[in-house]
Amino acid sequence: MQPCSREMQAMNSLLSPTQPIPLQDLQPNGNSGTHQAQIHNPQFDPTSSHDDFLDQMLSTLPSCSWSDLKSPWDPPKSDETPPSNPDNNAGFHYDEILASKLRQHQINGGGGGTTAAMKMMMQQQMLLPGRPIAAAGGGGLTMPLHNDIVDGSSFKSPNQQGGEGSVQALYNGFGAGPLHGTNNQSPNQPQHFHHPQGGNMQTQSFGATAGTVMNQSQASGSTTGGTPAQPKQRVRARRGQATDPHSIAERLRRERIAERMKALQELVPNANKTDKASMLDEIIDYVKFLQLQVKVLSMSRLGGAAAVAPLVADMPPEGGDCVQTTAGGGGSLQRNSNGNQPSANNDSLTVTEHQVAKLMEEDMGSAMQYLQGKGLCLMPISLATAISTATCHSRNPMMNKGSSSNHPLLQSNGDGPSSPSMSVLTVQSATMGNGGLDGSAKDAASVSKP
Amino acid sequence: MDSQHLNPSSLKSRFTATFLRALIKINAQKPISSSSPREIFQRYRRIKVAADKSMAYSVRSRRTWSRATLWKLRSRSRSRLASSGRRSSVKTRTTTTTTTTTTATNHRAAIVEKTSHEKENKEDHVGLAVQAEELRELVPGGESMDLCNLLDETAHYIKCLTTQVQVMKKIANLYSLE
Numbered sequence: 028m029q030p031c032s033r034e035m036q037a038m039n040s041l042l043s044p045t046q047p048i049p050l051q052d053l054q055p056n057g058n059s060g061t062h063q064a065q066i067h068n069p070q071f072d073p074t075s076s077h078d079d080f081l082d083q084m085l086s087t088l089p090s091c092s093w094s095d096l097k098s099p100w101d102p103p104k105s106d107e108t109p110p111s112n113p114d115n116n117a118g119f120h121y122d123e124i125l126a127s128k129l130r131q132h133q134i135n136g137g138g139g140g141t142t143a144a145m146k147m148m149m150q151q152q153m154l155l156p157g158r159p160i161a162a163a164g165g166g167g168l169t170m171p172l173h174n175d176i177v178d179g180s181s182f183k184s185p186n187q188q189g190g191e192g193s194v195q196a197l198y199n200g201f202g203a204g205p206l207h208g209t210n211n212q213s214p215n216q217p218q219h220f221h222h223p224q225g226g227n228m229q230t231q232s233f234g235a236t237a238g239t240v241m242n243q244s245q246a247s248g249s250t251t252g253g254t255p256a257q258p259k260q261r262v263r264a265r266r267g268q269a270t271d272p273h274s275i276a277e278r279l280r281r282e283r284i285a286e287r288m289k290a291l292q293e294l295v296p297n298a299n300k301t302d303k304a305s306m307l308d309e310i311i312d313y314v315k316f317l318q319l320q321v322k323v324l325s326m327s328r329l330g331g332a333a334a335v336a337p338l339v340a341d342m343p344p345e346g347g348d349c350v351q352t353t354a355g356g357g358g359s360l361q362r363n364s365n366g367n368q369p370s371a372n373n374d375s376l377t378v379t380e381h382q383v384a385k386l387m388e389e390d391m392g393s394a395m396q397y398l399q400g401k402g403l404c405l406m407p408i409s410l411a412t413a414i415s416t417a418t419c420h421s422r423n424p425m426m427n428k429g430s431s432s433n434h435p436l437l438q439s440n441g442d443g444p445s446s447p448s449m450s451v452l453t454v455q456s457a458t459m460g461n462g463g464l465d466g467s468a469k470d471a472a473s474v475s476k477p
Numbered sequence: 478m479d480s481q482h483l484n485p486s487s488l489k490s491r492f493t494a495t496f497l498r499a500l501i502k503i504n505a506q507k508p509i510s511s512s513s514p515r516e517i518f519q520r521y522r523r524i525k526v527a528a529d530k531s532m533a534y535s536v537r538s539r540r541t542w543s544r545a546t547l548w549k550l551r552s553r554s555r556s557r558l559a560s561s562g563r564r565s566s567v568k569t570r571t572t573t574t575t576t577t578t579t580t581a582t583n584h585r586a587a588i589v590e591k592t593s594h595e596k597e598n599k600e601d602h603v604g605l606a607v608q609a610e611e612l613r614e615l616v617p618g619g620e621s622m623d624l625c626n627l628l629d630e631t632a633h634y635i636k637c638l639t640t641q642v643q644v645m646k647k648i649a650n651l652y653s654l655e
Binding site for chain 2: 280283284288290291294295301304307308310312313314315317318320321324326327350461
């Protein structure tokens, strides 16, 4: 049982008090919070790609609080409802990951029972809250132990019982002993359940009988599949032993997805969502934001002094004077961290501006959110233009707009029809100094005239 | 952070070296103070492409998204060379790019159609089909991957993007300081 021994060692190390430190190192991305400064892994190795069980366990360890895993053991019900307690999920993941890894090492062929048994064995050993119930109890637990990892509802039961209560159980054995026996037979379960004492002994015996149990479990697994019995039993069988290869594959798949989502959670800021869908939304927004940042940065690097920052600021129109400035002194990304303002001058770039505006349109909310999260902010264009007009030319390109006459407040409403939602552009406040604006407006007028 | 940056084999330093080289080349090609918006846009485009390309090079072919990006760039340049020749006017270049993009998109669309059916079956089970599709569009080369690998690629892609942004910010600072 090579994998078992390795896992045992891993567990031993796990239970040592020095967990936090190695955990950090073993995170797939190297560091959870400080990724900015410390992205130095040449290769990104998510734990799932490793065959290394240790990584998995260590990475998922902090998320599960074993004490929270206590909950009344539900008699085998076919509740597939996701547990209310997120910690349970975490614990489940942990167990599931272990289980899946173990499974991978094992003979998969038809050994649904075996894998389930092994998994359950591991689970109950992992869930160690000081429960007097012995591993045997956990064995009985097998029933509710369904292989649906993500739901984790079934784990409630294992938690209860699996509460091996003794750390020694962990050390002793990956004896899947009790699990197997109880898989198919309901009468056995109550017996196991009432086994609370002698946990150690039992675990030891489990370890001893692991081999035999495995065989048993295989047989039992097959029989379980064929046992029609009462509906209760059938349910139990289904949950405890997914002998169907499809469901096993499904389970594996879901486990992997959950792992990856967790890894992603650490990379993406504001990732405190527990819901998978919202987490994915966050991820999508973050990727869009990063891509937008690359675009903006490449635009701003077009030259030394006269860099271009055709950004747009989503400012509400002021008093009906909704002004649009194309590519204007754009609400440049003010980099608080560096204290540098990337660029003050703005040349008119209709095309780029449209592109960027389009991007910002979609993402504005999330973009702003991320900016704030990173300590950046979008500067209102009025402010930026104030700075730029102070220096020199603020060419407010009314390019194709053609329509604007010498309105003191630069109106470029030509944009309106083309992109209705582009009310996003600058706001030239009336206080901005009409003089400057007039000058620029005249400029614009001259420019725009064909 | 400096000590890490000095690590010659890290992703960051590899990317920085490649990108700086490309940037120097681009700056040498054209005068910085080009006024026409078209040219400026072209330059921006070239820089962005250079950034993405150098990032993909730094990752080599270890990742699907980098492979897809490199393939895209290469096919684009190849078709550009084939159809318009090296010294083409700006307009031609733009049109060629668009055509190439469309062909690439068509190709990708074919792949998507082929695999989307099975993908949807799987993902409906998990209930994340819509977002998965969106993510596929964002991450280069993500069309032909199941959700599991897609998430993997996304994580690595995010890491690389953050590196890219970091380096580019620093370079921009250097530029603005001059």
